[in-house]
Amino acid sequence: MPELKLGxxxxxxxxxxxxxxxxxxxxxxxSEEYVQEEIAQKRKKLAHIVAKANTSVQKDEVRKFTxxxxxxxxxxxxxxxxxxxxxxxxxxxxxxxxINGGSAPAQGVGVQIMFPKGASVITTDKRDxxxxxxxxxxDEPTLPEWAKQTMPDLIKSSLAAQSLLxxxxxxxxxxxxxxxxxxxxxxxxxxxxxxxxxxxxxxxxRTDKLSHHxxxxxxxxxxxxxxxxxxxFSIEYTLYADELLEPITEELQVKWEQGT
Numbered sequence: 001m002p003e004l005k006l007g008x009x010x011x012x013x014x015x016x017x018x019x020x021x022x023x024x025x026x027x028x029x030x031s032e033e034y035v036q037e038e039i040a041q042k043r044k045k046l047a048h049i050v051a052k053a054n055t056s057v058q059k060d061e062v063r064k065f066t067x068x069x070x071x072x073x074x075x076x077x078x079x080x081x082x083x084x085x086x087x088x089x090x091x092x093x094x095x096x097x098x099i100n101g102g103s104a105p106a107q108g109v110g111v112q113i114m115f116p117k118g119a120s121v122i123t124t125d126k127r128d129x130x131x132x133x134x135x136x137x138x139d140e141p142t143l144p145e146w147a148k149q150t151m152p153d154l155i156k157s158s159l160a161a162q163s164l165l166x167x168x169x170x171x172x173x174x175x176x177x178x179x180x181x182x183x184x185x186x187x188x189x190x191x192x193x194x195x196x197x198x199x200x201x202x203x204x205x206r207t208d209k210l211s212h213h214x215x216x217x218x219x220x221x222x223x224x225x226x227x228x229x230x231x232x233f234s235i236e237y238t239l240y241a242d243e244l245l246e247p248i249t250e251e252l253q254v255k256w257e258q259g260t
Contacts, residue, residue, distance in 0.1 A: 002212065003102035004239045004248060006111060009095040009217065017253040020092050027088040028227040030118065031198075034084040035077055042073055049147045057146040068141045075138040078193030082135035085196070090225045092254055095127040096218040098239065100210045106241040110206040111218065114236040118226030119201040122189065123219040131222060132190040210241075232256055 007014035027034065046069050053062050096113070100106055115121055122131060203221065210216050225233065232255040239248040 001102050002100050002104050002106035002210070002241060002243055004098060004100055004106060004109065004210070004241060004244070006096060006098050006113075006218075006237050006239055006250070006252070008252065009097040014097060014099055017255065018094065019255050019257050022256045023090070025088060026090040027084070028090065028230045030227060031081045031084040031089065034088065035080045038080050039073060039077065042076070046073075049143070053146060061144060061146065065141065065144055065147070072138055072141050079135050079137040081198070082133055082191070082193050082196065083137065085191075085224060086133035086135050090227075090229065092223045092225065093127055093220070094223065094254070095220045096252075098210065098216040098218065100212050100214050100216075102212050104243070105209055105211045105214075106243055107209055108206075108240075108242040109208075109210045109216070110204065110240050112238045112240075113203045113218075115201040115203075115223050116226055116229055116233050117201060118199065119229075119233075120197050120224040121200055121203050122191070122197060122222050122224075123203070124189065124222060125220070127220040129220065133196075134190060134192045136192070230256075 005014065007016050008018045010018055046066070050062055050066060098109070098111060124131065203219075205218055207216055232253065235252040235254065237250060237252065239250075
């Protein structure tokens with residue numbers, strides 16, 4: 001009979017538990033929470049600007065600016081999600097493998113893998129591959145003259161700094177970035193807000209046959225994690241094959257290294 005088992009492929013060994021380091025820049029919250037906080041700050045700024053419009057300012061001008069700013073906030077939503085993933089989201093790289101330790105081959109083998117609810121899973125070619133997360137942040141609307149005249153010095157200086165950063169960013173993208181050489185295939189995948197698999201926390205892979213004592217590598221993965229994974233997390237899986245009377249259902253464990 002075949003004897004199927006799923007585990008982590010760590011240095012050529014099949015193990016049921018792994019340790020991973022923690023990045024101190026990670027923020028243990030959802031991307032939605034991060035976006036809500038950032039958008040709330042932007043709305044406060046908008047309210048402050050609009051409230052400063054005096055009687056000499058035409059209402060149509062205020063409405064025009066408000067509409068433009070609301071459009072900017074709508075476009076900003078997706079960009080902030082990607083910014084969170086790129087800079088702050090906890091994640092884990094891993095490689096799984098199925099081994100048939102039995103005395104007979106298994107036919108029609110499949111594995112279903114479930115990560116914590118709220119996780120997002122993407123696959124790569126190799127475990128240590130990086131992916132490119134594009135956070136295309138839209139430009140903030142230019143302040144109209146009536147708003148510039150009434151803004152406090154603190155906000156003015158803040159806007160000036162933002163304008164400078166925006167200009168530097170544009171220079172980096174248009175000139176510096178174009179001179180950086182990266183080998184073909186440096187980034188195996190590029191993700192934007194419209195193609196990132198938000199909330200896709202399951203993965204399934206199948207093979208027609210797994211001979212006895214044969215290893216079957218599962219595609220390497222990067223798992224972006226929800227905030228309740230801060231103490232570690234479990235990976236549930238189900239293995240099935242034609243020869244098995246019942247599917248095999250087990251769990252694997254990922255724990256964070258202490259003191260990192």
